[in-house]
Amino acid sequence: MHLPDDLRYSSDHEWVRLEDGKVRIGITDYAQDALGDVVYVEMPEIGAQLEASAKVSEVESTKSVSDIYAPVAGRVVAVNSDLADSPERLNDDPYGEGWICVIEPDDPSALDALLDAEAYRRLIEGS
Amino acid sequence: MVPFGGWEMPLSYPDGTLAEHRACRHGAVVFDVSHLGTVRVSGPGAFAALQRALTNDLSRIDPGRAQYTHLLDPDDGSVLDDIIVWWVDPESFDVMPNASNTARVTEALAQEAAAAGTAEVDATDVTGERAVVAVQGPLARERLAAVSPEAAAVSRFTVARVPWGGTVLTVAGTGYTGEDGVELAVPADHATALWDALLAAGVLPAGLGARDTLRLEAGLPLHGHELGPGITPLQANLAWVVAWDKGPFRGRDALVAEREQGPVRRLRGLVTDGRRPPREGSPVRRRGTDIGEVTSGNFSPELGHGVALAFLPPDAVEGDELTIDVRGSELPTRVVALPFVKKR
Numbered sequence: 001m002h003l004p005d006d007l008r009y010s011s012d013h014e015w016v017r018l019e020d021g022k023v024r025i026g027i028t029d030y031a032q033d034a035l036g037d038v039v040y041v042e043m044p045e046i047g048a049q050l051e052a053s054a055k056v057s058e059v060e061s062t063k064s065v066s067d068i069y070a071p072v073a074g075r076v077v078a079v080n081s082d083l084a085d086s087p088e089r090l091n092d093d094p095y096g097e098g099w100i101c102v103i104e105p106d107d108p109s110a111l112d113a114l115l116d117a118e119a120y121r122r123l124i125e126g127s
Numbered sequence: 128m129v130p131f132g133g134w135e136m137p138l139s140y141p142d143g144t145l146a147e148h149r150a151c152r153h154g155a156v157v158f159d160v161s162h163l164g165t166v167r168v169s170g171p172g173a174f175a176a177l178q179r180a181l182t183n184d185l186s187r188i189d190p191g192r193a194q195y196t197h198l199l200d201p202d203d204g205s206v207l208d209d210i211i212v213w214w215v216d217p218e219s220f221d222v223m224p225n226a227s228n229t230a231r232v233t234e235a236l237a238q239e240a241a242a243a244g245t246a247e248v249d250a251t252d253v254t255g256e257r258a259v260v261a262v263q264g265p266l267a268r269e270r271l272a273a274v275s276p277e278a279a280a281v282s283r284f285t286v287a288r289v290p291w292g293g294t295v296l297t298v299a300g301t302g303y304t305g306e307d308g309v310e311l312a313v314p315a316d317h318a319t320a321l322w323d324a325l326l327a328a329g330v331l332p333a334g335l336g337a338r339d340t341l342r343l344e345a346g347l348p349l350h351g352h353e354l355g356p357g358i359t360p361l362q363a364n365l366a367w368v369v370a371w372d373k374g375p376f377r378g379r380d381a382l383v384a385e386r387e388q389g390p391v392r393r394l395r396g397l398v399t400d401g402r403r404p405p406r407e408g409s410p411v412r413r414r415g416t417d418i419g420e421v422t423s424g425n426f427s428p429e430l431g432h433g434v435a436l437a438f439l440p441p442d443a444v445e446g447d448e449l450t451i452d453v454r455g456s457e458l459p460t461r462v463v464a465l466p467f468v469k470k471r
Binding site: 065 | 138139143144145146336340401402403404406425426428454
């Protein structure tokens with residue numbers, strides 16, 4: 001299970017990468033493996049204002065649907081529109097081309113409440 | 128692995144459901160379908176007992192052939208199980224119900240055997256003695272020929288015994304994918320060797336996930352979704368499985384009454400434009416009014432959009448524009464002819 005050290009993680013199996021004060025989010029390798037082949041990703045609208053833990057996206061695989069929650073409160077400033085035609089990128093490259101959206105956080109310090117790689121590893125290995 | 132009808136089954140192998148699905152449509156895959164039951168019905172009274180228990184007419188076929196058929200609820204004519212019968216020997220039939228229905232089918236056959244009269248019938252659940260694998264896809268026979276040319280030569284709806292690897296396989300030209308292929312019953316202690324030989328011949332293993340998307344594209348009903356309590360063969364567009372003129376069989380009276388009145392609903396195919404999968408339980412609406420709900424739905428890997436099955440009123444016909452409510456989003460949908468993907 002691939003868990004980059006430079007990312008923060010939510011207990012809902014999202015990853016967060018801090019980039020110039022904004023955060024890029026996606027789902028973890030663990031999450032994509034559990035979901036199976038992703039066939040559809042519902043995108044948030046650019047400009048949408050999200051509360052922390054609000055639903056930001058729906059990811060559907062051949063076997064199930066999962067809600068994706070905003071790891072931090074903020075405004076959606078970019079979405080990965082390539083996923084409309086290539087949702088399999090969530091499986092193939094969950095930390096890279098499979099990113100879902102970029103959020104401008106209301107409070108950048110909110111990231112401190114998220115898990116580091118080691119804490120997330122303990123979470124999934126305990127589950 | 129997931130629990131399925133009392134068995135632990137793989138949802139997919141490492142290549143994943145979509146790759147397995149495509150391999151079946153364009154290459155060759157193998158499913159472990161040992162969860163299908165095998166009830167061996169034998170003896171001089173076997174034919175008569177099966178004729179009384181099941182809807183189809185075995186006199187339409189001969190020993191060495193297979194037939195799709197239904198076991199109905201005697202009171203309301205709903206489909207308790209859909210079954211493939213392999214007519215192996217003149218007085219021996221391998222009756223193959225769905226995983227969870229083996230005990231129910233064995234019981235019904237014993238009752239009909241008793242009702243049929245004096246001729247001796249034995250109905251024994253032999254599920255635990257054998258494994259069954261389904262080799263399916265346009266290249267299934269070519270790849271299987273490297274393992275057993277005789278098995279690869281068993282044609283559609285034919286049943287044959289084939290010596291292989293120090294044992295004997297029972298092979299039938301049947302399947303559940305909308306593709307050509309065969310199913311092979313193998314004694315349990317030889318099953319691993321057969322599986323390994325098939326993989327070595329270039330056949331990709333496929334799991335329940337691909338089995339479901341394949342049968343859905345092929346418009347084939349799944350028990351518990353498009354067949355089951357409250358659903359008759361007529362509602363599921365399977366009147367061809369019912370042999371009205373062969374004499375009495377379980378559920379016939381209820382079915383005759385439904386035929387005279389006309390079924391109140393029919394199974395229809397629905398397609399959506401986008402990739403978003405319609406899901407079981409989603410309401411189907413006509414101009415805002417619920418007229419049914421999705422019984423099976425998914426993304427069609429072959430077509431690249433959503434497909435669904437639903438029981439709809441008889442006046443909902445091919446070409447009608449409807450909507451499916453997928454968790455609050457109204458997806459436009461259109462009624463189409465089944466199957467979604469034509470058998471090749």
